[in-house]
Amino acid sequence: MGAGRRNRIPGASGAGFAALVALSGLASSSAMAQGCAMCYQTAAASAAPGREALRHGILILLVPAVSLFAGIFGMIYRRRSLSR
Amino acid sequence: MTPTMARSPGFLQRIFSTDHKVVGLQYFFLALAAVTIGIVLSLLMRFHLVWPAAHLPFIGGGVMTPEQYLALVTMHGTIMIFFVLTTAPQNAFGNYFLPIQIGAPEMAFPRLNMLSFWLTLAALVCVLAAFAVPGGAPISGWTAYPPLSGLGEVTGPGEGTGQTLWIMGILIFCVASLQGALNFITTTIDMRAPGMTLMRMPLTVWAWFVTAILSLLAFSVLFAGGILLLLDRAAGTSFFIPGGLVVNGELQGHGGGSPLLWQHLFWFFGHPEVYIAILPGMGVVSHILANFSRKPVFGYRAMALALCAIGFLGFLVWGHHMFVSGMNPYSGLTFSLLTVSIGVPSAIKTFNWLGTMWGGKIQLHTPMLFAIGFVSFFITGGLSGIFLAQPAVDTVLHATYYVVAHFHIVMGVAAIFGIFAATYYWFPKMFGRAMDEPLGKLHFWLTFVGVYCIFMPMHFLGVAGGIRRYADASGAKYLAGLQPLHEFITIAAFITGAAQLIFFWNFFRSLRSGAPAAANPWSATTLEWTTSSPPPADNFAGEFPCVYRGPYEYSVPGEASDFLPQNFRGARAAEAVTVAGEIPERVYATGVTMLLAGVVMFFMALVSAEIVRRGFSSDWQALDLPWRILGLCTAVLLASSFTLERAGGRWRAGDPSGFRHWWMVTAILGGFFLTGLAMVWRQLSAAGIGLATNPSSSFFYVFTVAHAVHVLGGIVALAALAVRPPRRVSQAAAAGAVSIYWHTINGLWVLLFLFLWLQR
Numbered sequence: 094m095g096a097g098r099r100n101r102i103p104g105a106s107g108a109g110f111a112a113l114v115a116l117s118g119l120a121s122s123s124a125m126a127q128g129c130a131m132c133y134q135t136a137a138a139s140a141a142p143g144r145e146a147l148r149h150g151i152l153i154l155l156v157p158a159v160s161l162f163a164g165i166f167g168m169i170y171r172r173r174s175l176s177r
Numbered sequence: 178m179t180p181t182m183a184r185s186p187g188f189l190q191r192i193f194s195t196d197h198k199v200v201g202l203q204y205f206f207l208a209l210a211a212v213t214i215g216i217v218l219s220l221l222m223r224f225h226l227v228w229p230a231a232h233l234p235f236i237g238g239g240v241m242t243p244e245q246y247l248a249l250v251t252m253h254g255t256i257m258i259f260f261v262l263t264t265a266p267q268n269a270f271g272n273y274f275l276p277i278q279i280g281a282p283e284m285a286f287p288r289l290n291m292l293s294f295w296l297t298l299a300a301l302v303c304v305l306a307a308f309a310v311p312g313g314a315p316i317s318g319w320t321a322y323p324p325l326s327g328l329g330e331v332t333g334p335g336e337g338t339g340q341t342l343w344i345m346g347i348l349i350f351c352v353a354s355l356q357g358a359l360n361f362i363t364t365t366i367d368m369r370a371p372g373m374t375l376m377r378m379p380l381t382v383w384a385w386f387v388t389a390i391l392s393l394l395a396f397s398v399l400f401a402g403g404i405l406l407l408l409d410r411a412a413g414t415s416f417f418i419p420g421g422l423v424v425n426g427e428l429q430g431h432g433g434g435s436p437l438l439w440q441h442l443f444w445f446f447g448h449p450e451v452y453i454a455i456l457p458g459m460g461v462v463s464h465i466l467a468n469f470s471r472k473p474v475f476g477y478r479a480m481a482l483a484l485c486a487i488g489f490l491g492f493l494v495w496g497h498h499m500f501v502s503g504m505n506p507y508s509g510l511t512f513s514l515l516t517v518s519i520g521v522p523s524a525i526k527t528f529n530w531l532g533t534m535w536g537g538k539i540q541l542h543t544p545m546l547f548a549i550g551f552v553s554f555f556i557t558g559g560l561s562g563i564f565l566a567q568p569a570v571d572t573v574l575h576a577t578y579y580v581v582a583h584f585h586i587v588m589g590v591a592a593i594f595g596i597f598a599a600t601y602y603w604f605p606k607m608f609g610r611a612m613d614e615p616l617g618k619l620h621f622w623l624t625f626v627g628v629y630c631i632f633m634p635m636h637f638l639g640v641a642g643g644i645r646r647y648a649d650a651s652g653a654k655y656l657a658g659l660q661p662l663h664e665f666i667t668i669a670a671f672i673t674g675a676a677q678l679i680f681f682w683n684f685f686r687s688l689r690s691g692a693p694a695a696a697n698p699w700s701a702t703t704l705e706w707t708t709s710s711p712p713p714a715d716n717f718a719g720e721f722p723c724v725y726r727g728p729y730e731y732s733v734p735g736e737a738s739d740f741l742p743q744n745f746r747g748a749r750a751a752e753a754v755t756v757a758g759e760i761p762e763r764v765y766a767t768g769v770t771m772l773l774a775g776v777v778m779f780f781m782a783l784v785s786a787e788i789v790r791r792g793f794s795s796d797w798q799a800l801d802l803p804w805r806i807l808g809l810c811t812a813v814l815l816a817s818s819f820t821l822e823r824a825g826g827r828w829r830a831g832d833p834s835g836f837r838h839w840w841m842v843t844a845i846l847g848g849f850f851l852t853g854l855a856m857v858w859r860q861l862s863a864a865g866i867g868l869a870t871n872p873s874s875s876f877f878y879v880f881t882v883a884h885a886v887h888v889l890g891g892i893v894a895l896a897a898l899a900v901r902p903p904r905r906v907s908q909a910a911a912a913g914a915v916s917i918y919w920h921t922i923n924g925l926w927v928l929l930f931l932f933l934w935l936q937r
Binding site for chain 2: 134135136139140142143144145146147149150151153154155157158159161162163164165166168169170172173174175176
């Protein structure tokens with residue numbers, strides 16, 4: 094443990110790194126898509142209500158997926174030392 | 178509860194075995210058959226690209242038509258992605274080795290495991306049957322984009338019965354994959370041997386576990402999308418088909434659907450599918466590199482976390498895939514950062530693979546060669562992917578052979594090298610015989626060089642403007658100069674294809690007459706090497722292991738041997754633990770929870786689909802639903818949750834007859850709910866509102882029928898448990914699992930009801 098502490102960069106921490114990432118968002122200009130050009134072009138060519146619906150649709154799928162993913166990991170973590 | 182053990186099984190018992198090792202081998206041979214078909218189809222495509230006018234005796238009409246070429250493209254992609262890359266690394270090797278590597282006697286649900294395999298076989302037969310029906314196989318690609326895939330045979334040969342069979346095959350495959358996934362997750366969570374803590378699990382187990390979570394969440398959404406596509410084709414609904422569409426001079430009777438909705442649902446599956454194909458290979462390669470470098474995995478903890486991070490970020494990448502236009506630039510940057518950040522765990526893995534080999538006593542056995550080949554292709558494919566991550570470049574390259582070369586190397590070839598590495602590595606354990614090493618090395622070098630000869634020039638073909646999916650580019654003058662490159666690639670493909678005959682010869686000859694293998698021929702550390710080759714029915718002949726150390730303890734300083742098996746106690750003075758070879762009852766609650774995770778994703782996919790469909794349509798009409806009946810149904814269902822709790826209270830109070838009484842009341846209330854729903858459907862039908870009347874009615878019927886099916890399942894489980902106590906599990910465990918299911922399904926209904934109510 095002591096060696097681990099000695100090797101650390103002074104002032105660096107997980108929370109600090111997260112804050113740095115969050116702050117970098119303030120320096121953004123408009124973001125372009127990365128990924129499928131066809132999906133991007135089809136979505137970009139849609140009317141405003143369609144694009145808004147798509148954004149909502151994405152969040153509705155994304156939030157439960159991420160939550161369930163994290164939940165299953167929470168489950169195995171709680172039973173990390175539990176044997177058969 | 179003891180696992181099912183084979184006692185001198187007969188033929189049928191062997192075929193319908195619940196032994197995870199038999200099921201794993203069945204999956205393996207299914208994938209072997211599928212990859213053979215897939216390779217033959219790809220060679221036919223390559224042949225046609227170079228000699229488009231050649232007569233082929235087995236093709237109807239002699240010369241391949243563009244539609245037949247597209248059918249080959251579709252079926253090659255489908256077979257390779259679903260039945261090879263998804264099936265072999267996860268279901269074949271995972272089924273065989275996950276329970277043994279965690280010291281378990283079986284999978285958590287052996288019968289469900291067997292059923293998963295037979296459903297996968299049925300799915301393959303269903304998809305392949307498309308070749309035999311009038312019109313032939315579908316031509317809409319493995320992504321089955323509507324409207325081409327949604328309209329029927331008016332859009333071309335193969336889009337009639339062939340496309341329907343394709344969709345049905347994929348739906349069956351989804352069910353099989355969901356069952357397999359919940360089994361893998363439950364087994365990993367609840368079936369580990371004493372001492373097998375998370376940080377002592379082999380990286381293969383981590384990889385199979387993360388892949389199973391991805392499968393559980395992704396295939397649920399594909400299942401929902403597939404059902405909607407099938408309804409568009411068979412029931413006249415308009416989820417994906419736009420209005421006013423004229424095809425071959427015929428005005429189509431659909432209205433207002435959006436093809437983008439299919440892209441939205443399909444790529445929720447499609448993105449994680451990349452990781453479903455590659456993650457097990459990453460696990461296997463990490464495992465093999467440590468073994469043949471005689472070194473611990475460099476940064477084991479980072480490797481395990483990187484596997485989890487890749488799986489987690491895989492979903493967020495999908496979000497950014499389409500989360501694009503008109504968005505807040507700050508949220509755009511957040512998604513961009515998340516997308517780019519998936520490169521971090523991938524880089525960690527690559528760095529750690531190289532770190533594992535660095536300074537090791539490397540033994541270049543055949544599995545090690547294939548593992549190094551995997552790393553090579555992963556790096557090459559990753560580097561070509563950097564260019565595609567730039568939108569401006571991607572827009573130009575997207576429809577060219579550059580993309581074909583990129584995804585074949587990073588997803589196809591790398592994953593297949595992982596499969597080859599696993600096959601050569603575990604062959605002695607699975608069959609008790611060794612494969613021929615010189616033949617294995619010859620197979621490796623011919624395949625390794627051959628694959629680079631196929632796909633490196635293909636990048637240049639794409640950069641030069643070579644367009645993919647064209648059956649014959651000879652009509653375009655600017656593409657004529659690329660033909661010699663096509664010829665080189667085709668010759669390389671045939672040589673590489675022929676090299677696979679060496680593998681088949683080696684495999685089947687070794688199966689019959691290979692040299693007998695020792696229990697631990699590679700001097701490896703994990704639990705599968707502590708049992709006989711092949712392992713006995715219960716994996717450990719009744720002596721179940723206890724784990725005392727990590728999975729990769731090679732060349733430990735001060736130890737006499739250069740490897741320490743995980744069950745080696747050594748100088749540690751811990752008392753020997755008697756380990757039971759039983760499946761714990763808590764697997765039922767865990768399994769039902771995983772099933773419900775899939776169900777939740779299925780319904781969320783439908784809700785998301787409705788929101789997107791509504792946003793894109795001009796034909797949306799709010800339904801005038803009988804809210805009183807629906808409200809009453811909701812009240813009845815809520816009441817059933819209270820009666821179920823009451824039953825639980827009676828059970829805890831030691832009153833079995835009271836338990837049975839309230840249990841049956843719950844089932845009857847469920848019956849009332851279904852009756853109420855039937856009344857709603859009847860009223861709507863009497864008012865002339867059917868499934869295909871308008872999009873809101875289509876979604877209403879899909880929501881309610883899907884939920885009714887789940888309620889019916891719950892009623893059957895409730896009634897069965899009330900009438901007869903379960904044979905293989907205690908009544909308390911079974912009742913607990915059914916209760917979790919019932920409460921969650923009821924909760925889902927309340928959310929659905931609110932969703933419908935808010936849309937009035």
